[in-house]
Amino acid sequence: MEHFSFATYWERGDAISHAVAWLLLAMSLTSWFFILSKGWMAWRVRRSAPVVRRFWDAPTLQDGVAAVAAGDPEGIYLALASQGTVRVAPGQASLGSAVGPSEQMTRLLRDAIHRSTVRLESGLTLLASIASTAPFVGLLGTVWGIYHALAAVSSSGPVQIDRIAGPVGEALIMTGVGLTVAIPAVLAYNGFNRVNRLTISELDAFAHDLHAYLTKT
Template sequence: MEHFTFAGYWERGDAISHAIAWLLLAMSLASWFFILSKGLMSWRVRRSARVVQRFWDAPTLADGVAVVSAGDAEGIYLALAEQCTVPAPDGKGNSLGTAVGRSEQVTRLLRDAIHRSTVRLELGLTLLASIASTAPFVGLLGTVWGIYHALAAVSSSGAVEIDKVAGPVGEALIMTGVGLMVAIPAVLAYNGFNRVNRLTLSELDAFAYDLHAYLTQDAAKR
């Protein structure tokens, strides 16, 4: 009995079959690149979460920002802490930003900082989601095309033999499995990174709220 192997699929395949296989390989490499890079980044971000408490334990704002800068390797929390060093506008400018009060100015600065951190956290997730959703269909396309190619070859030969059909059809089914093997890690990684991002963004929101209360209260006292 003939064994079903990817080598057999490659040998019997045409240019389209080869292109689909190369596409799945490229999707797999891209997926694992982002899984490993984002995994390292997520680990470093979660490890840096403790700098928020260290910030509030610091004696001065300058010391707090220095602590966050030293402990936040990815700069996710630092983007917010750095807003403490931005001087308060004197209200004499002609720009729209100086036409509002100190509280609104701080809110805008912190919101922009959270936006920058969010962009960094979500970098690459769209690619992972796209690979997770399309890889099974690309593999299925390879299977359908492989079966069509095998049946076309049998039809042109004029003789239908089960051994001649089973081998190419079985090997074409391998592409569906390959597509699932590409998609499953991407799905699991995407869900894991989304969970990490939700935790981090929740902490950033809380940090921004506390910073806003501190900075506006400090301005009111002056």
């Protein structure tokens, strides 16, 4: 019986088998790029969470915004804090100035939360797609490899178990590769969602307090 190896699978594989392998490699590299970059961003965002307290401990609004800017390198909390210095001119003819100051501030804070949320969630859809499709791509490689192996063996004479065990075992490697690609993506996606929910909850609370403060000054 032949030994199982990816090298012999690659040698025996055709263009479709090679395409599946290259696709899984591209999915893995893309997944790890986003895992590392989003992990770095998530760490920096959680590290900057105390800037909300520093904002409220500042003596003036300008000092508070400066404190947030200094301690929030990703600009997630700064997007909200800086809205305190943005006002629609009273005499400006626009749809935004047609509503009261409270409604104007609500719109500005909502837009700031939206921008921060988009930044936090960027790349997560791709991670989820890789996590859900990589096992099926690997399974496709396995099915095609088994079909290719059986077709090659049957055309060369009577089918014997010792002649197909090697090619079939090698084809199963692709299912394992697909799972190897998918599992880190699933874990990272769940972890980033947990961090994002916590951060967005803090942003909502910060926006509520900012609205209460800014509409009374």
